[in-house]
Amino acid sequence: MKERAVLVVESDPSGHPGLQNALRTLGYRPAVVTTLDEAALALGRDDYLCCLLNACLDGREGLDLLRRLRDGGRPPTPLILIADEHEAGRMSEAAALGVDDFLPKRFDQADLENVLKEVEARPRAAPLMAAPSPAREDSDDPEAQVRRQVALWRSPRMSDVWETIQQAARVDVTVLIEGETGTGKDVVARAIHQFSSRRPQPFVKVNCAAMPRELLESELFGHERGAFTGAHQTQPGKFELANHGTIFLDEIGDLHPALQAKLLHVLQDGTFSRVGGRAPIQVDVRVLAATNRELEREVEAARFREDLYYRLNVIQIVVPPLRERMEELPLLAAHFAQRYAKLFRREGFVLAPGAMERLARHRFPGNVRELENLVKRMIVLDDPGLERTPFLRVGRTNGADSSGAVPTAPSSANGTTGPAIRADVVPLKEVARAAARAAEREAITRVLEQTGWNRVRAAKLLKISYRALLYKIKEVGLGRVTEPSQ
Numbered sequence: 001m002k003e004r005a006v007l008v009v010e011s012d013p014s015g016h017p018g019l020q021n022a023l024r025t026l027g028y029r030p031a032v033v034t035t036l037d038e039a040a041l042a043l044g045r046d047d048y049l050c051c052l053l054n055a056c057l058d059g060r061e062g063l064d065l066l067r068r069l070r071d072g073g074r075p076p077t078p079l080i081l082i083a084d085e086h087e088a089g090r091m092s093e094a095a096a097l098g099v100d101d102f103l104p105k106r107f108d109q110a111d112l113e114n115v116l117k118e119v120e121a122r123p124r125a126a127p128l129m130a131a132p133s134p135a136r137e138d139s140d141d142p143e144a145q146v147r148r149q150v151a152l153w154r155s156p157r158m159s160d161v162w163e164t165i166q167q168a169a170r171v172d173v174t175v176l177i178e179g180e181t182g183t184g185k186d187v188v189a190r191a192i193h194q195f196s197s198r199r200p201q202p203f204v205k206v207n208c209a210a211m212p213r214e215l216l217e218s219e220l221f222g223h224e225r226g227a228f229t230g231a232h233q234t235q236p237g238k239f240e241l242a243n244h245g246t247i248f249l250d251e252i253g254d255l256h257p258a259l260q261a262k263l264l265h266v267l268q269d270g271t272f273s274r275v276g277g278r279a280p281i282q283v284d285v286r287v288l289a290a291t292n293r294e295l296e297r298e299v300e301a302a303r304f305r306e307d308l309y310y311r312l313n314v315i316q317i318v319v320p321p322l323r324e325r326m327e328e329l330p331l332l333a334a335h336f337a338q339r340y341a342k343l344f345r346r347e348g349f350v351l352a353p354g355a356m357e358r359l360a361r362h363r364f365p366g367n368v369r370e371l372e373n374l375v376k377r378m379i380v381l382d383d384p385g386l387e388r389t390p391f392l393r394v395g396r397t398n399g400a401d402s403s404g405a406v407p408t409a410p411s412s413a414n415g416t417t418g419p420a421i422r423a424d425v426v427p428l429k430e431v432a433r434a435a436a437r438a439a440e441r442e443a444i445t446r447v448l449e450q451t452g453w454n455r456v457r458a459a460k461l462l463k464i465s466y467r468a469l470l471y472k473i474k475e476v477g478l479g480r481v482t483e484p485s486q
Contacts, residue, residue, distance in 0.1 A: 005029045006116070007048040007077070009039045019054060022109050028116065043077055050078040050119045052103070078119050082107070146190045152332055155325035161188065161317060168315045169195040174267065176252075176312045177290040179319030182369030185290040186250065188317055193246040198286055201245030204238050208259075209251035217259055218275050227276025239272065239283050246286045252312065253293035253304060264308045287312070322367040326438035329360055332368060336375040344379050351378075352385040359386075360438045361477060441476035444469070 006028045008019060023030040028049070033039050043051065080101045103115050153162055168175050169192050177185045186205070193203045206220060214228075222237030238247060249255070255263065266272050267287060271280045289312045298304035322329070333351060341349040355378070364370050381388055444462070451457040459469040 005048050007051040008032045009053045048077050054082040149187050155327050157320040165191050173314040174287045174312050175315045177317045180321045181292045182367035183319040189248040189288045202242050203246050204242035205248045206238050207250045209254035213256040221272050223275035224277040242285045243283045249289045252289040253291040260305045260308050267311045322364045336372050340379050355386045
């Protein structure tokens with residue numbers, strides 16, 4: 001079909017009779033379908049500038065259509081949803097499913113024209129990877145892992161990260177990903193690549209802190225034969241290997257100043273020379289960089305080039321630590337338990353409820369990576385209740401006693417700790433309760449620390465009664481603090 005053809009999905013064709021006429025007036029050719037099967041078939045058969053979904057969200061037809069369109073891998077056709085403002089909750093869910101833009105139901109011709117012109121101005125994205133088959137679910141394919149891990153981002157902070165990833169994936173600019181060690185910066189970088197037009201091309205990762213400057217220069221830019229002792233043949237660098245794709249420079253804050261200058265040159269004009277070479281090499285590479293340092297402070301301390309910092313920081317994504325998104329803990333723990341139980345042939349392994357409560361009281365200085373490794377140890381040691389697994393000392397503010405040991409969850413009346421939770425199935429109510437408990441505990445702990453554990457002042461800051469605070473302290477497991485002096 002022609003480039004300016006627009007697929008219109010109308011669950012009720014009489015619901016918006018002016019849409020087709022408006023498209024024709026603007027010079028577009030509408031093609032109308034009314035069912036999910038027709039829409040999926042049309043998008044798989046022909047090319048369209050975009051797909052306009054004029055479907056009722058309250059009846060969930062629009063969201064069902066989105067899921068159908070995305071299940072087989074996201075088509076390269078941009079999806080624009082026509083929705084009312086009162087459907088904000090559904091719109092958020094639609095955005096998570098991959099809608100590219102929204103149009104109000106009471107739009108005028110100028111609104112429609114602006115949305116379509118913006119679509120025309122965007123680079124066409126490549127199709128996303130198809131949903132992994134059961135065989136791939138058990139594999140270590142990095143892209144399949146990214147899709148599963150992104151699906152676990154349920155907190156408001158990570159929803160913001162996901163929104164920025166979608167925006168960054170649409171344009172070829174550098175992205176600086178900041179966050180503590182173990183928060184998932186690698187996953188963010190792979191997601192940007194996967195959802196971009198460069199997805200079919202290579203994704204090359206380089207750890208800038210893993211090797212000395214001389215070896216890193218050769219690793220990044222390659223070397224000519226005889227450039228140094230041991231260089232017996234010409235070797236291309238990572239930038240050449242990533243041509244037309246994406247290069248991910250992890251721990252960019254550790255890059256040597258001399259290499260910072262060379263990297264700046266590559267970002268400016270896309271050319272460099274191999275070590276020992278003179279001929280310039282031209283590459284088309286998108287650069288993503290990550291660091292656990294505050295690069296602004298590194299710039300102020302003259303340890304990082306200011307011009308390079310601004311070149312890298314076109315789009316900034318800050319990945320929050322796990323302690324600031326504890327509502328994701330049950331899902332992350334269950335995900336890792338399911339994955340490694342299969343990998344280590346412990347399919348019968350289950351996480352005990354008491355273990356989940358103990359995990360929720362931990363601060364996780366190592367973030368998601370620490371949780372992942374902890375679950376690994378639990379499975380290897382066959383320790384579903386964290387009784388024999390080495391566990392970090394968490395201190396008083398995390399519910400530990402003076403010895404640093406984390407108390408086990410209280411037993412029920414019959415002396416048991418309750419039914420075990422299957423690692424691959426977490427009841428939704430259990431997730432909600434654990435998330436609410438963790439969030440309340442974090443907020444109460446932070447205010448108590450701020451007030452020197454004076455509960456009278458803490459209750460005022462939290463805007464709840466003193467009695468309510470005492471109840472909450474007991475409920476979330478902080479009841480061992482002595483009474484404040486009156």
